[in-house]
Amino acid sequence: MQNALEIQGLRKTYRGGVEALKGIDLTVKEGDFFALLGPNGAGKSTTIGIIASLVNKSAGSVVIFADDMDKNLVKAKSHIGLVPQEFNFNQFETLLQIVCNQAGYYGVPRSVAIERAEKYLKQLDLWEKRNMPARTLSGGMKRRLMIARALMHEPKVLILDEPTAGVDIEIRRSMWTFLQEINRQGITIILTTHYLEEAEMLCRNIAIIDKGRIIENTSMKGLLSKLNVETFILDLPPNSVKPRLEGFDYRQLDDHTLEVDVPKATGLNGVFSQLSEQGVQVLSMRNKANRLEELFVRLVEDGRNQSIKDKEVQHG
Amino acid sequence: MANLQFIALKTLWRKECTRFLRIWVQTLVPPAITMSLYFVIFGSLIGSRIGEMGGFSYMEFIVPGLIMMSVITNAYANVSSSFFSAKFQRNVEELLVAPLSNWIIILGFVGGGVARALLVGLIVTLVSLFFVDIQIHHPLMLVTTLVLTSTLFAAAGLVNAVYAKTFDDISVIPTFVLTPLTYLGGVFYSLTLLPEFWQWVSKANPIVYMVNGFRYGFLGVSDVGIGTSIAVLLAFNLALFATAWHLINKGVGIRS
Ligand SMILES: Nc1ncnc2c1ncn2[C@@H]1O[C@H](COP(=O)(O)OP(=O)(O)OP(=O)(O)O)[C@@H](O)[C@H]1O
Numbered sequence: 001m002q003n004a005l006e007i008q009g010l011r012k013t014y015r016g017g018v019e020a021l022k023g024i025d026l027t028v029k030e031g032d033f034f035a036l037l038g039p040n041g042a043g044k045s046t047t048i049g050i051i052a053s054l055v056n057k058s059a060g061s062v063v064i065f066a067d068d069m070d071k072n073l074v075k076a077k078s079h080i081g082l083v084p085q086e087f088n089f090n091q092f093e094t095l096l097q098i099v100c101n102q103a104g105y106y107g108v109p110r111s112v113a114i115e116r117a118e119k120y121l122k123q124l125d126l127w128e129k130r131n132m133p134a135r136t137l138s139g140g141m142k143r144r145l146m147i148a149r150a151l152m153h154e155p156k157v158l159i160l161d162e163p164t165a166g167v168d169i170e171i172r173r174s175m176w177t178f179l180q181e182i183n184r185q186g187i188t189i190i191l192t193t194h195y196l197e198e199a200e201m202l203c204r205n206i207a208i209i210d211k212g213r214i215i216e217n218t219s220m221k222g223l224l225s226k227l228n229v230e231t232f233i234l235d236l237p238p239n240s241v242k243p244r245l246e247g248f249d250y251r252q253l254d255d256h257t258l259e260v261d262v263p264k265a266t267g268l269n270g271v272f273s274q275l276s277e278q279g280v281q282v283l284s285m286r287n288k289a290n291r292l293e294e295l296f297v298r299l300v301e302d303g304r305n306q307s308i309k310d311k312e313v314q315h316g
Numbered sequence: 317m318a319n320l321q322f323i324a325l326k327t328l329w330r331k332e333c334t335r336f337l338r339i340w341v342q343t344l345v346p347p348a349i350t351m352s353l354y355f356v357i358f359g360s361l362i363g364s365r366i367g368e369m370g371g372f373s374y375m376e377f378i379v380p381g382l383i384m385m386s387v388i389t390n391a392y393a394n395v396s397s398s399f400f401s402a403k404f405q406r407n408v409e410e411l412l413v414a415p416l417s418n419w420i421i422i423l424g425f426v427g428g429g430v431a432r433a434l435l436v437g438l439i440v441t442l443v444s445l446f447f448v449d450i451q452i453h454h455p456l457m458l459v460t461t462l463v464l465t466s467t468l469f470a471a472a473g474l475v476n477a478v479y480a481k482t483f484d485d486i487s488v489i490p491t492f493v494l495t496p497l498t499y500l501g502g503v504f505y506s507l508t509l510l511p512e513f514w515q516w517v518s519k520a521n522p523i524v525y526m527v528n529g530f531r532y533g534f535l536g537v538s539d540v541g542i543g544t545s546i547a548v549l550l551a552f553n554l555a556l557f558a559t560a561w562h563l564i565n566k567g568v569g570i571r572s
């Protein structure tokens with residue numbers, strides 16, 4: 001199977017000096033449902049902006065379905081459908097004009113575009129509004145309009161930058177169902193989000209980005225099990241006997257330091273009972289600083305602030 | 317591939333035309349009203365006291381210049397405001413993500429400006445028929461100057477919009493450069509009326525060549541050589557299209 005996206009050594013320094021990406025490598029397989037998760041300002045939109053030709057990269061390469069953006073830009077662009085973070089359609093145009101024009105920019109003939117407009121606007125529950133100017137839509141409808149627009153040229157990979165920000169839970173769920181459905185039909189999906197819950201619901205693979213670096217790139221399952229494990233560092237007296245721990249992953253760092261991974265559900269008793277059986281004394285113990293863990297605390301806070309904001313928006 | 321670019325161009329051009337037709341009260345009506353006033357005041361009221369100019373009645377003399385004036389303003393205004401608002405509302409991104417070439421973006425916007433300029437030119441011509449009988453001396457020259465002038469100012473409007481950061485920035489050039497140059501560009505008088513020094517200065521004004529080339533198409537008279545007119549038009553077109561291409565390619569003002 002082909003790779004939908006291959007990014008190598010991607011860097012971006014904005015005018016003014018902000019280093020938004022500090023060398024990113026990322027691979028997304030064809031057919032995947034992939035999440036790019038990270039807190040505010042991590043570099044998610046910058047990454048997507050570069051893939052979508054809205055931002056000029058400073059270094060690195062981007063290959064989309066085997067077409068390198070530097071060598072084969074027209075083909076590379078045709079593979080992608082983009083749903084940006086911010087609304088970027090002409091507010092005075094009607095829904096039909098917006099989606100049909102977008103199809104035209106990808107070379108889709110008008111008659112075909114009109115048929116597809118009906119299909120996608122209906123699927124996204126916007127057909128009734130087709131002749132209304134876009135500014136008259138609600139926020140959730142505007143997001144769905146951007147999804148319809150991105151699908152008009154039938155791209156192989158759909159990239160969505162925080163598609164569910166500011167959308168109420170009911171519409172969010174129906175968007176999830178819709179995305180899962182088109183993914184089942186074979187479209188690769190890459191989305192960015194603040195919500196771990198959203199990534200958990202939808203995605204098979206995930207990359208976590210923070211301060212312009214990928215700090216984790218794994219399957220959703222792998223991530224969840226990592227999050228459920230805590231690492232402890234135990235200080236032992238010098239020249240202790242080498243302990244053996246059944247049922248735990250552990251590393252002897254030197255003759256007086258032991259590192260043990262403990263699943264949160266299991267607890268520490270098992271470690272201590274085995275150590276005392278073997279006559280190993282524990283002088284002190286500390287929690288190993290876990291970057292992933294720290295990041296998640298921040299993410300959860302971001303997510304909570306975002307939902308508070310969403311609620312404020314909804315209730316005016 | 318060629319087909320993709322062709323469909324994209326048609327789409328963008330159609331969108332540009334839809335835009336100025338949708339807001340026809342702002343785009344098509346004002347030139348008709350302003351030009352009617354010019355015809356009434358300068359042509360009928362004052363013109364009857366001025367007598368002949370360049371061998372024609374004053375009204376006949378100013379009609380080509382006034383058509384040209386509306387062509388210039390409308391070509392410029394259409395592209396500068398459309399492209400700037402596409403930047404401002406960010407819907408220019410719809411074009412940037414798509415596989416159309418930068419030439420198509422330029423041609424689509426310029427094509428929209430040309431369509432509005434020609435339509436307004438036609439409206440002003442029709443209005444002028446109420447005041448004067450129009451004769452056409454040299455149709456080919458008329459069409460050539462008309463088309464080249466509208467492409468020139470449409471491209472200039474695009475360059476302006478690329479640099480513009482606020483709505484004010486797209487009215488600075490029309491107010492402080494285009495309007496004075498047009499009024500001093502031989503729309504209302506023949507350069508031969510000026511002292512020699514000012515004739516010489518006027519010939520540094522490119523709009524003189526456009527107005528006179530166009531007037532030659534109607535009346536067969538011109539203050540400057542018509543070969544020079546065409547050469548000036550071609551040179552400015554070339555320079556402006558090259559600039560526009562360079563700017564869009566580099567993504568000035570549209571890609572960070
Ligand atoms: N056009 C720009 N000019 C200068 N700096 C920018 C620009 N766009 C983004 N940045 C900076 O680059 C960094 C990454 O921003 P980016 O928008 O990619 O983050 P993000 O992960 O999408 O965040 P969010 O979740 O808030 O959307 C930030 O520090 C931001 O301030």
Ligand SMILES: [Mg+2]
Binds near residue numbers: 045046085161
């Ligand atoms: Mg973002």
